[in-house]
Structures are given as structure tokens and as C-alpha cells.
Amino acid sequence: MSRGFVKEEDQEEIPMVPPRADLPIGATNYVTENGLLKLLNEREKLIGDKELSHQDNEKEQRIAINLINSKLQLLSERITSAKVIHLEDQPKNEVRFGAQVSLLIGNAKSPQEFQIVGVDEANISENKISFLSPIARALISKKVNDVATLQIGKEDRLFKIVGVRYDK
Structure with missing residues (x-):
């Protein structure tokens, strides 16, 4: 039967489904x-x-x-x-996917810790950042005592890596 002959109140609403976290086309x-x-x-x-x-x-x-x-x-x-990605297979002295990274941000005296995770796991309130985020991209392949630079607006923010570990 044509939709033209169905009463308006009988038509079902199509549910609005919130999208999952963004994963760019072609990204693993x-x-x-x-x-x-x-x-x-x-x-x-x-x-x-x-x-x-x-x-x-x-x-x-x-x-x-x-x-x-x-x-x-x-x-x-x-x-x-x-x-x-199995964390036990990651290089222990280098920032890679799954790493718990301790960072001194800017002139901070105490480090902050973040874990680099997948897009569905990312949750800043749990200090988990997506591997696709600009900060994670700046940190990948760095080692302890390396400094990553991220341009935020017109300012360069420095992130000194003071620790890397892989916890399950």
C-alpha cells in the first residue's frame, strides 16, 4: 500500500541513533x-x-x-x-598505542598521566585519549625525556615525557 494512504499517526518514527566516536574512513x-x-x-x-x-x-x-x-x-x-593491540608486545621504552604516558605539560611541576587508546575507549575524564588525537600523534614514537610540541592556536605547548608503561 502506498504511504499516501496511511494515517499520519500510524507512521512510525525512525529512531535517531547517536553516532559512535569518529573513526576516519580508512583508519584502522x-x-x-x-x-x-x-x-x-x-x-x-x-x-x-x-x-x-x-x-x-x-x-x-x-x-x-x-x-x-x-x-x-x-x-x-x-x-x-x-x-x-596486545600491550605486552609494545616496545617498553617508547610511546605507542596503549601506553600509559606520564607528562610534564608546559611549566607544570607534577606530571599528568594519559593512556593512548582506541576511539571507542577514549574518555578524557578517565585520562584516556584517542590514538587519533593531536596530542597522541605528537607523542607516538617518543621516549622518556623526549619533548613533544603541539601547536595550540598561536602557542606551542611542550609535553615532556617522564614515564612510559604498559598496564593491562
Whole structure:
């Protein structure tokens, strides 16, 4: 039947699914083992939510399930494309993917610590930065006592590496 003959109130809304963290076309989806585990746990939670989804009316039920299915599809694409980097295989004296890096930023007296992780793991409140971020790109391949420079606006910000380690 043509959509022209369907009552407006009977038409279902297409659920708006928030996009996942940006991963540029052609970029490898690197993840830590913990990052992959988080993605798999997120998928299990969504599957559980789908099974437990009980709405009062059929239309709301379909919309809720469509939303979960859309999120699952995006998540499955990320899981399928994930390339796990095993931290024990990383060079211990060099900043690479998965590194916990202690930095003196500018003239700071005490270091701050960040971990370089995948785009889905990145969370600045947990001091986890994406490997695609400008700061991570400036730090990659550096060693302890090296200084990375990042231009922020018209100012150069200096990041002195005071420690590198790889924790699971």
C-alpha cells in the first residue's frame, strides 16, 4: 500500500541513533584488550535490553527495538573491524598505542598521566585519549625525556615525557 494512504499517526518514527566516536574512513580501528572487552559487554547489554524491552503499546515496542537494533548494527561494525593491540608486545621504552604516558605539560611541576587508546575507549575524564588525537600523534614514537610540541592556536605547548608503561 502506498504511504499516501496511511494515517499520519500510524507512521512510525525512525529512531535517531547517536553516532559512535569518529573513526576516519580508512583508519584502522585499533583497540586494547580492555577496549574490545568493553565493546563486547556493551553488545551483551544491548541484547539484554532488547530481550527485556516491554512497552505498553506495540508501536512504542517496535520503535524501542528498532533503536536497539540500530545501535547493535553500529556496534557490530566496530567489533568486526577491531584490531586488538596486545600491550605486552609494545616496545617498553617508547610511546605507542596503549601506553600509559606520564607528562610534564608546559611549566607544570607534577606530571599528568594519559593512556593512548582506541576511539571507542577514549574518555578524557578517565585520562584516556584517542590514538587519533593531536596530542597522541605528537607523542607516538617518543621516549622518556623526549619533548613533544603541539601547536595550540598561536602557542606551542611542550609535553615532556617522564614515564612510559604498559598496564593491562
